Amino acid sequence: MDWATILRNFLCQKKASILERWFNLIMESYPGDSLFLKQEKDRFANPVGYTISQEIETLYEGLLQGVASDKLITSLDNIIRIRAVQDFSPSQAVSFVFRLKQAIRDELDKEIHEGQISKELLKFESKIDELALLAFDIYMKCRENIYEIRVNKLKAEVVGALKLSGKKSNAYQVKK
Amino acid sequence: MSAEALGPKEVLKTIDYKPVKRSWxxxxxxxxxxxxxxxxxxxxxxxxxxxxxxxxxxxxxxxxxxxxxxxxxxxxxxxxxxxxxxxxxxxxxxxxxxxxxxxxxxxxxxxxxxxxxxxxxxxxxxxxxxxxxxxxxxxxxxxxxxxxxxxxxxxxxxxxxxxxxxxxxxxxxxxxxxxxxxxxxxxxxxxxxxxxVNWIVDPAAKCYRLGNHLGLPPHGFKGVIDTAIEDIREITGIKVEVSLNRKGAEVLFVVPSADYFASPHWFTFLGYLMLFHEIGLDYTFSTYASEGGNFGFFHSAELAKRLNAKMYAEAKRLKVKWILGGECGHMWRVLHQYMDTYNGPADFLEEPVSPITGTKFENAKSTKMVHICEFTADLIYHNKLKLEPSRNDRWKVTFHDSCNMTRAVGLFEEPRYIIKNVCNYFYEMPENTIKERTFCCGSGSGIGADEHLEVRLRGGFPRANAVKYVRERYGVNLLACICAIDKATLPPLLQYWVPGVEVAGVHELVGNALVMKGEKPRVTDLRFQPLKGEEGEGDV
CATH class of the missing domain: 1.10.1060 (Fumarate Reductase Iron-sulfur Protein; Chain B, domain 2)
Incomplete structure (x- = not known):
């Protein structure tokens, strides 16, 4: 069996514990003990915790199975869209991707020390780095989205002001 | 040390995954x-x-x-x-x-x-x-x-x-x-x-001076009404009559000023005027009580009381019998829970009775003020309106309970009853996100300012999350609501979290479905968008 397969087997076997560790590490970025974010399972009562727990699983599977990047982008977007408006600096907002490295290193501590998988793990971590680059793009997109919304609001106010001044706007007219 | 002066090692030290743990x-x-x-x-x-x-x-x-x-x-x-x-x-x-x-x-x-x-x-x-x-x-x-x-x-x-x-x-x-x-x-x-906060004090000052948060003087209000009449004529071929400051009208109609300024509120405003024309309601606007909302309420009880006073004062001056109020959230919290104490008793008004159905609005016995959704639901219940719900077929609708309308006024069923009568496609969001447990838009109580958008997007996320669910499950593309602040702040919220879902007032949907006597064949809805089946080749 080659080293790549061995690593993949480890990552598959320990999927649940790695994901749990990754999730808890992400939750550490929130103030307080984040018990609510960690424990409440209802997707509507706790959309932040629910979204993060669901999407990191998709991301993890994606890295393992090599799924299409658009699926990864959707999952990343769902998490980063939240963190882009929370009280985080840009680096803090996307830091959750790198926390997967720590989760894996902690869970595979014994195997790494035995020197079985170090080289393959470095390759896998490169994939995580690529995910982080995608995360940065998405973070920027979310922030641009916020500013676009603000600009659009200003434009809409101009339309309203025109209406008040008696200069009817045709913004809603059907094209003839 | 400024960020520019940091070297790579110092920069790394500034990156901390965990917030500082200190006593609250x-x-x-x-x-x-x-x-x-x-x-x-x-x-x-x-x-x-x-x-x-x-x-x-x-x-x-x-x-x-x-x-x-x-x-x-x-x-x-x-x-x-x-x-x-x-x-x-x-x-x-x-x-x-x-x-x-x-x-x-x-x-x-x-x-x-x-x-x-x-x-x-x-x-x-x-x-x-x-x-x-x-x-x-x-x-x-x-x-x-x-x-x-x-x-x-x-x-x-x-x-x-x-x-x-x-x-x-x-x-x-x-x-x-x-x-x-x-x-x-x-x-x-x-x-x-x-x-x-400027977003509270600025509209309050305008309201105190001119009667509405926009600071619109009476002739400006008249101009807006003329624009609305023209829009309705273009869509229906009917010229509706609207009176301002008319003494002796039966009803004084008060709306939040956003209804005649902002989008998508405007279409709800058209809906009101069309409905009143169709049933022949004897009503008037006041150019001074031209604001139902009350941003003073987000400042202090004293300022809220000052801004609210004009409503009864104008009802008295115009010698109306009772007051009808438009779609707004905090406006109704003030009217329902504070107005009577602030500026009542309104003993110069009569207990509201619908002139069309004869229904006595006993719940408004004290304040003498009826919500437009109660009024319209009663009209529909008594079969007084001819409705064509298919005109709203481009919409798959869900309903956002505005916080104040549910938890302060207890108005759950009337808007739903109306929507179900004027639309063919209606889907509820999950139980723990509607009615008494509804989630806030994240921008009420005077914090809906542009500069505060990030915080608003956070606070509105639980609401948007439930909208996203019905969007993915049923293809919902319209969030109906009965609050002016919702109509202003839900569109940006949804643009960020659930693109593809628009926002509308309930009376916009009523206006679309309402079949008016003598109207020309409708080809567009109140947004001037083609009705389903009327799309031309060039339309997208």
């Missing part, structure tokens, strides 16, 4: 751009006769508080504790059970513990303990008491303007503590130091 009593607030509201210019405070006007910003270190600021706060607290029994009670009886903790949309969206209603209240309660309770005076921190410092004032400003007074927490409190009232008190105290 000690933390100071960082006012990062995008997370605080701008302050009003002194001329507005002067105009309204409000205290301590000055030029300042929350991000500045020195807030230029008046010299005796501590005395102002403590005397203000003492005054309110003696005046409002609920205030004293709410500060004393909380047992910190935590039932409210995870119910606040701002806590759910941010994860910041100080947005838990219980802890937000502790920010004020800790000061109350220190200066007004024996245990707090004797044992200080041990008894959960803390000194009133400038940092505490700053923290109040930060967190009490992250509460939208939506009152979702109060639904779950076993003692019935209404944290909204704590926020109201805290904001009154802040405003007594001149620490207010």
């Amino acid at each position: 009593l000690e933390l100071t607030v960082e006012f990062r751009k995008g997370t605080y509201l701008y302050t009003p210019p002194r001329k507005l405070l002067d105009y309204l006769g409000l205290p301590n006007p000055r030029k300042w910003l929350p991000s500045e270190k020195d807030w230029q508080l008046p010299e005796n600021w501590r005395q102002i706060i403590l005397e203000g607290m003492k005054d309110r504790l003696s005046k409002y029994r609920s205030f004293q009670l709410f500060l004393d009886i909380c047992v910190r059970c935590g039932a409210c903790a995870d119910k606040c949309p701002f806590f759910i969206g941010s994860g910041d513990p100080k947005n838990m209603p219980v802890l937000r209240t502790e920010l004020l309660r800790s000061v109350y303990r220190k200066y007004f309770t024996t245990s707090g005076k004797l044992f200080g921190k041990l008894a959960g008491a803390r000194e009133l410092t400038e940092d505490v004032v700053k923290e109040w400003f930060y967190y009490f303007y992250q509460c939208t007074e939506c009152r979702r927490c109060s639904v779950f409190c076993v003692y019935g503590i209404d944290t909204c009232e704590i926020t109201m008190m805290a904001r009154e105290l802040l405003n007594s130091l001149g620490c207010g």
